[in-house]
Amino acid sequence: MKKQYILVLVFAGLLATFNACQKSAEYKALIVTGQNNHNWKASSPVLKQLLEQTGLFTAEIVKTPEKGGDMSTFNPDFSKYNVVVIDYNGESWSDKTKTAFADYVNNGGGVVVYHGANNSFPEWKEFNLMCGLGGWGNRSEKDGPYVYFKNDSMVIDTTAGRGGSHAKRHEFEVKIRNAEHPVTKGLPIHWMHGNDELYSQLRGPAKNMEILATAYADTTGGGSGRDEPMLMTISYGKGRIFHTVLGHADEGGGPAMECAGFIVTFQRGAEWAASGKVTQKIPYDFPNAAGVSIRTGFKELTLADDMAMIEKYDITKSTKYFADLQSRIRNEAKTAQDYQQFEKLMIKVLESKEATDDSKKLILGELSWMGSDLCIPAIKELAKNAGLKDAAEFALARMQPTK
Amino acid sequence: MSDKTTRRDFLTRSAAAVAGAVILPQIIPSTAMGLGGKLPPSDRIVMGAIGTGSQGTGNLKGFLGRVKELQFVAVCDVDTSHAANAKGLIDQINKNSDCRTYGDYREFLEKEKLDAVSIALPDHWHGLIYSAAANKKLDVYGEKPLARTINDSKAIVSAVKNNNIVWQTGSWQRSLENFRRGAELAVNGRIGKLTRVEVGLPDGGRGIGTPPVMEVPAELNWEMWLGPAPKVPYRGVSHWNWRWILDYSGGQLTDWTGHHIDIAQWGFGMERSGPVEIAGEGVYPRDGIYNAPVEYDFNCKYANGIEMRVANASRLRMGMGATWYGEKGWIHVDRGNVLLASDPKILAEVIGENEIHLYKSDNHIGNFLECVKSRKETVAPVEIAHRSITVGLLGEIAMTTGQKIQWDPEKQEIIGNPVASRLLTRPYRQPWSVPTI
Numbered sequence: 001m002k003k004q005y006i007l008v009l010v011f012a013g014l015l016a017t018f019n020a021c022q023k024s025a026e027y028k029a030l031i032v033t034g035q036n037n038h039n040w041k042a043s044s045p046v047l048k049q050l051l052e053q054t055g056l057f058t059a060e061i062v063k064t065p066e067k068g069g070d071m072s073t074f075n076p077d078f079s080k081y082n083v084v085v086i087d088y089n090g091e092s093w094s095d096k097t098k099t100a101f102a103d104y105v106n107n108g109g110g111v112v113v114y115h116g117a118n119n120s121f122p123e124w125k126e127f128n129l130m131c132g133l134g135g136w137g138n139r140s141e142k143d144g145p146y147v148y149f150k151n152d153s154m155v156i157d158t159t160a161g162r163g164g165s166h167a168k169r170h171e172f173e174v175k176i177r178n179a180e181h182p183v184t185k186g187l188p189i190h191w192m193h194g195n196d197e198l199y200s201q202l203r204g205p206a207k208n209m210e211i212l213a214t215a216y217a218d219t220t221g222g223g224s225g226r227d228e229p230m231l232m233t234i235s236y237g238k239g240r241i242f243h244t245v246l247g248h249a250d251e252g253g254g255p256a257m258e259c260a261g262f263i264v265t266f267q268r269g270a271e272w273a274a275s276g277k278v279t280q281k282i283p284y285d286f287p288n289a290a291g292v293s294i295r296t297g298f299k300e301l302t303l304a305d306d307m308a309m310i311e312k313y314d315i316t317k318s319t320k321y322f323a324d325l326q327s328r329i330r331n332e333a334k335t336a337q338d339y340q341q342f343e344k345l346m347i348k349v350l351e352s353k354e355a356t357d358d359s360k361k362l363i364l365g366e367l368s369w370m371g372s373d374l375c376i377p378a379i380k381e382l383a384k385n386a387g388l389k390d391a392a393e394f395a396l397a398r399m400q401p402t403k
Numbered sequence: 404m405s406d407k408t409t410r411r412d413f414l415t416r417s418a419a420a421v422a423g424a425v426i427l428p429q430i431i432p433s434t435a436m437g438l439g440g441k442l443p444p445s446d447r448i449v450m451g452a453i454g455t456g457s458q459g460t461g462n463l464k465g466f467l468g469r470v471k472e473l474q475f476v477a478v479c480d481v482d483t484s485h486a487a488n489a490k491g492l493i494d495q496i497n498k499n500s501d502c503r504t505y506g507d508y509r510e511f512l513e514k515e516k517l518d519a520v521s522i523a524l525p526d527h528w529h530g531l532i533y534s535a536a537a538n539k540k541l542d543v544y545g546e547k548p549l550a551r552t553i554n555d556s557k558a559i560v561s562a563v564k565n566n567n568i569v570w571q572t573g574s575w576q577r578s579l580e581n582f583r584r585g586a587e588l589a590v591n592g593r594i595g596k597l598t599r600v601e602v603g604l605p606d607g608g609r610g611i612g613t614p615p616v617m618e619v620p621a622e623l624n625w626e627m628w629l630g631p632a633p634k635v636p637y638r639g640v641s642h643w644n645w646r647w648i649l650d651y652s653g654g655q656l657t658d659w660t661g662h663h664i665d666i667a668q669w670g671f672g673m674e675r676s677g678p679v680e681i682a683g684e685g686v687y688p689r690d691g692i693y694n695a696p697v698e699y700d701f702n703c704k705y706a707n708g709i710e711m712r713v714a715n716a717s718r719l720r721m722g723m724g725a726t727w728y729g730e731k732g733w734i735h736v737d738r739g740n741v742l743l744a745s746d747p748k749i750l751a752e753v754i755g756e757n758e759i760h761l762y763k764s765d766n767h768i769g770n771f772l773e774c775v776k777s778r779k780e781t782v783a784p785v786e787i788a789h790r791s792i793t794v795g796l797l798g799e800i801a802m803t804t805g806q807k808i809q810w811d812p813e814k815q816e817i818i819g820n821p822v823a824s825r826l827l828t829r830p831y832r833q834p835w836s837v838p839t840i
Contacts, residue, residue, distance in 0.1 A: 179718065188686045188698050189717045190606060289697045290610035290688030315613055323689040330684075330805030339822075369803065369825045390634055390832055397830035 025058045027082040027274040034063030034074075035090025038116040043249035044087050046257050047114065047266070049298055051085070054267050054280060059085075067091060078104035082274035086117040092124065102126045106237030110273030112266070113243040118202065119164065130241050132209035132234040133202035135164020144204040149177065149214045149227035156206065163203035167222040169195050169248070171292055172215050174230050174261060181233065182278040183242065183268045184212050190289035193230075194259030199245040200224040208235045213265075231265055233272070240276060242269030253298065260285045260293040284327040285320070293320070303328060307345050311352055313359040322362045329370060339370055346371075350378040361391045368395040376400075448473040448775055452521045453508050453532060455480045455489035456642050458546055459523030462573065463489055465768045466521060466544075467496050472772050473519075477503040479511040482642070484622040506624055508532050512539045519775055522546065523573070527632045527651045527829075530555030534838040537562035542569040542775045544768070547661025548792040549785070551652065554828040556789045556796070557815065558838035563785040571771035571781040572788035574661045576738070577669070578767035584750075585725070585736035586670035587761045593752045594729030594745070597709055601726045602667045603716035604659040607647070607697025610688045614638045631831035638692060647693035650829075653799045654695025655715070656685075660795030661788060664713060666736060667725040668794070669761065671709055674787045677794060677812035678703035678711065685802035701798040706812070713798055800826045 029051050033044040044061050051057040064074045072094045078084055078101055093101070105111055113131050121127040122137035133147055139162070146157040176189045193215070200217045201224050213231040217223025234241040244266055248256045256262060264286055268278045283300055287293035301309075301324060309321035325342075333339045346363045349355045360382060367375050376399065383392035450473050452463050459480070466473060475493040480486040486504040493502040505511035512535055519542035524532060529550045536543050537559070549572065550556035563570045576582045589597060616636040619625040625637050632650045646652040653660075668674040683701020688694055700714040716723040724737030732745030744750050754760060764770035764782035774781045793815070800823055801808045809818040817824045831837050 175717070189715070190698070192609075285689070288686045288688065289607055290693065291612075291690050293689060318690050319613075319694075320689040323687060323694075326687070330803070333805070368830075370822055394633065394830045394832070398825045398828065 025052075025056060027057050027271070028080060029057045029059040029083045029085060029270065029274070030076060030078065030081040031059060031061045031085045031087055032064070032076070033061060033087040034065065035067055035088060036116055037089055037119070038087075039249045039251065040087055042251050042253060043114075043247070043257065046249070046253045046298065047085055047087060050263055050267055051270055053298070053300075054271065056271055056280075057083075057274075064088065064090065064093070072096075075100070078109060079107075081109070083110035083112060083270055085112040085114060085270065086120070087114050089116045089120040092121060098124060098126070105130060105239035105241070108238035108240075110270075110275075111239065111241040112270050112273055113241060114266070115197075115199075115245055115247045115249075118199075118243065118245065126236075128204050129207055130234060130236045130239075131204055131243055132206050132232050132241075133204040133229060133243075135199060135202045137164075139163030139203055141203070144206055146201055146203050146226075147206045147209070147211070147229060148224075149211070149229075154211060155226075161201070163201060164199070165201045165224065166197040166199050167217060169197055169256075170221055171195050172198050172218075173289065174213050174215050174246075175227070176213050178210060178212050181210070181212050182276075183231070183233070183265065183272050185278070186282050187265075187286060188288040191261050191287040192289065192292040193246060193261050193287070194255035194257075194292050194294055196246055196256035196259070196262075197248045198223060198228065199230075200226065200228045202229065202245070209233070231269070233269075240273045242273045244269060255292075255294055258294045258296060258298060259287065260295045261287045263295060263298065284324040284331075303345070307349065310359050310362065311349055311355040313362065314356045315358050319362070322359075322366075326366060329366070333370070336372075340372060340374060343367065343371055343375055347375050347378050350375070350382060357385075357387045360388055364388070364391040364395045368398040371395065371399055446776075447471075448518045448772060449516070450475050450519045450521065451477040451479065451511065451515050451517045452489060452523075453479045453511065453536070454522055454524040454528075454546075455485045456482070456523065458573075459485070459521070460489060460492070462521050462523055462544065462546070462768075463492060467492060469768065469772060470496050475502060476517070477505065477511060477515045479505040479508050481506055481624040481627040482620075482622050485642075507627065508535065512536065512541075517541055519543065519569075519771075525628075525645045525651045526551040526653075526657065527645075528630050530558055530838050531631065531831075531835060533559045534562040537566045537568050537570075540566050540568060542771075544571045544573065544771050545788075546573040547665070547788060548653075548657050548795065549661070549788040550792060551657075552827060552829050553793055553796050553815070554837065554840070556792055558840045560785050560789045561840050562838070569771070569774045569778065569781060570785040570788075571767070571774065572661060572783040572785070573767075574665045574783040574788060574791070575767040576662050576666055577762075577782045578764040578770060579740075580765070581740050581742040582666045582669075582725075582736050583761050583763065585727075585734050585742050586666060587754055587759065588744075588749060588752060589670035589727035589729070589734050590672055590761070591754055591758045592729070593749050594727060594734055595731030597671050597727055597729045599709060599728045600667050600671060600711040601719055601721060601728070602663045602711060602713045603719040603721060603723045603726075604663055604699075604713065605655040605723070606715040606717050607655050607688075607695065610647075610691040610693045611640075612691040614640070614692070629832075631829075631835035631837075633832060640692065644693075647695050649694050652695060653795060654697070656696060656699050656713075656798060657792065657795045660792050663723070663725045663737075664711075664794050665783075665787070665791035667711060667727070668791060669787075670725065670727050670734075671705075671707075672759075673705055673707075673709075673790075675790055676705075677790055677815075678797065678810060679706050679812065680704040680807060680809055681794075681797045681801045682807040683713075683798060683801050684805070685799075696799075696802060699798065699802060701801055703794060703798070711794075713794070 033040040048059040051059040118131045118134040119136045141160040211229045214227040219225040232243040246262045306321040382388045478489040490502040521544045523546040619637045685696035686698035698715045703711045726735040735743040762782045
């Protein structure tokens with residue numbers, strides 16, 4: 001009895017600690033799914049996970065009836081939520097539900113339109129005003145112009161033709177077009193996106209719409225030859241809509257959803273749609289022009305993860321863990337103590353029997369500018385090792401210049 | 404050995420003939436030299452080239468186009484195919500097969516009797532070879548950026564000054580009308596009191612991961628290519644693409660510092676001084692052997708209150724180039740003969756006799772050759788090149804450390820930050836040693 005009681009107490013204590021560590025979730029999110037030509041069973045749990053891992057959201061998934069079901073039973077109370085994420089491309093909702101959704105947005109509700117959701121409801125005028133642009137579903141010039149970038153300016157193109165296309169999936173570069181918007185502020189201007197469909201030739205009313213980012217649909221891959229909108233914001237009544245065409249889902253998510261660029265812009269876009277501001281920091285693994293950044297399992301790495309992987313580094317493996325350590329030092333170290341915290345972790349790598357010579361070389365380069373006297377004995381020890389002699393001498397020469 | 408009388412021999416003998424004279428810069432008015440006409444052999448400048456890859460060959464062709472004024476007799480490159488190509492170009496012009504080739508600059512400098520040398524090398528070699536050429540009392544046309552580190556850069560300046568040689572940096576935009584005119588209008592207050600300056604340089608590009616170790620091509624002396632840089636196995640990255648690796652270069656930022664930052668400082672009278680505070684951030688590749696920043700954005704404060712923002716072009720409204728903002732408007736310059744202003748009337752302004760007239764050169768190589776003869780200062784002298792690259796390298800230090808850097812442009816020291824100060828140098832690998840200042 002007593003034992004069980006203690007266990008319960010310990011458990012309650014752990015739970016309390018856990019809750020205290022969690023940022024209180026400020027916003028409620030509803031993910032609407034249930035029908036889609038895309039793999040909604042894979043994508044919607046990922047979207048929920050991504051929202052909740054920010055610590056800002058509690059998220060629920062609501063499913064419409066299956067195709068052919070009674071759509072009148074689909075009546076969520078949108079007004080309970082700060083943001084509604086649309087992961088849906090299926091049968092039309094009931095007029096009552098459509099009206100309730102339009103009222104919700106009109107009254108200041110936030111919306112995230114995600115990837116294939118912009119294929120849905122070609123007939124629903126209000127929804128298309130919220131999306132700004134859409135594709136497929138027999139969209140054509142009747143639905144509005146093509147909108148894209150040419151020579152760094154936005155083009156509204158009323159040429160007749162189908163709305164919606166994409167070339168074969170590939171990795172492509174996203175270019176930020178408005179770096180002052182809360183969603184995009186501070187992001188690299190150019191970043192490589194994981195293997196995805198590059199949505200092209202979308203058309204729609206494009207009213208009150210701002211394009212935050214584009215990607216060039218290369219003609220050599222069968223693309224449109226235009227800089228196509230990838231991230232957009234739209235205002236509808238008092239409501240804010242964030243529209244991302246990125247993130248085509250495979251089973252378990254796949255590279256388009258595991259791309260840190262997709263994840264972070266989705267999370268920031270959702271916060272902005274819910275609140276009009278973005279408080280999230282830009283993580284160290286955000287991709288840039290040099291290459292993609294895939295967040296396996298949607299998990300952001302901790303410093304401990306980085307250090308563990310750095311130990312195992314050899315020249316055939318990725319340097320990303322070391323690059324992230326460098327970013328942490330740049331961004332987080334302010335005082336001498338901060339630097340020493342990092343230095344102590346790095347000395348452990350220098351002294352580790354398991355750590356590779358290649359990892360030690362990287363660490364020696366970094367310590368050469370930010371190390372203190374603390375690391376010198378470990379470096380002198382490595383200078384005895386033929387394979388590390390040069391790198392150790394480089395570090396020592398920089399730290400203890402002979403004048 | 405050369406049987407030709409070099410111009411330097413000629414000058415030395417002439418000077419020696421003047422009793423008690425030190426070797427003063429001998430001023431021969433260019434008009435008297437009959438520029439454009441064929442010069443007597445004793446007045447033709449005897450030249451060699453170190454580094455004959457893409458940029459070095461481009462420069463060489465520029466020089467060879469003025470063959471009436473000069474003669475190339477030798478080239479040096481760690482890649483025998485580069486040296487052979489350059490020899491081919493030279494022999495064709497000289498109508499003989501006498502151009503000598505070297506793989507080691509020390510031997511080249513020891514054996515050749517030259518007046519001047521054209522040097523185009525990866526940045527990590529600049530400190531040693533620019534200093535060595537200056538110490539041989541050769542006039543130098545050297546590629547920007549001046550050096551890989553601020554300490555190397557200082558050493559080059561002192562070698563050039565101590566040896567009283569003529570130096571021209573390959574910052575050729577200084578010899579174009581639109582850049583000079585824009586800078587001259589800005590520095591003379593034609594847009595009112597200057598408040599800030601923006602400089603847009605190229606964005607970085609895609610990485611290549613870490614290619615496998617490869618056999619070093621037979622024509623390349625890899626050990627000599629690396630020189631003072633860390634010893635690494637050959638992975639197919641040497642010529643041209645060295646500039647994306649921090650052991651050899653600072654990436655697009657430092658590559659272009661000698662162009663648009665150089666022009667920008669010209670336009671607000673800071674080309675022989677520098678900022679007092681530098682802060683900003685870079686975006687770095689996360690994977691592979693290319694590790695120079697692909698984006699960068701830093702701010703430099705000057706003692707006169709002007710702030711200069713340096714960023715990859717796609718972060719700036721005006722994109723590539725230099726833009727001066729004053730209380731009454733702006734002026735923007737870029738390649739492609741771009742000279743724009745907030746009001747076109749600004750561009751029609753005449754600079755009065757008593758105002759600042761910037762150094763006028765209409766041909767960068769021609770200016771160098773004229774100065775070799777006249778012993779006057781060139782349009783892109785070593786001190787200015789040094790002050791230009793210092794800005795880029797201080798930006799690099801601010802981004803590397805994530806710290807706000809305080810800089811004393813007089814003493815040329817980082818103030819109160821021994822850790823960041825370490826980044827003023829890069830230790831050399833044995834047997835090479837950092838050139839002394």
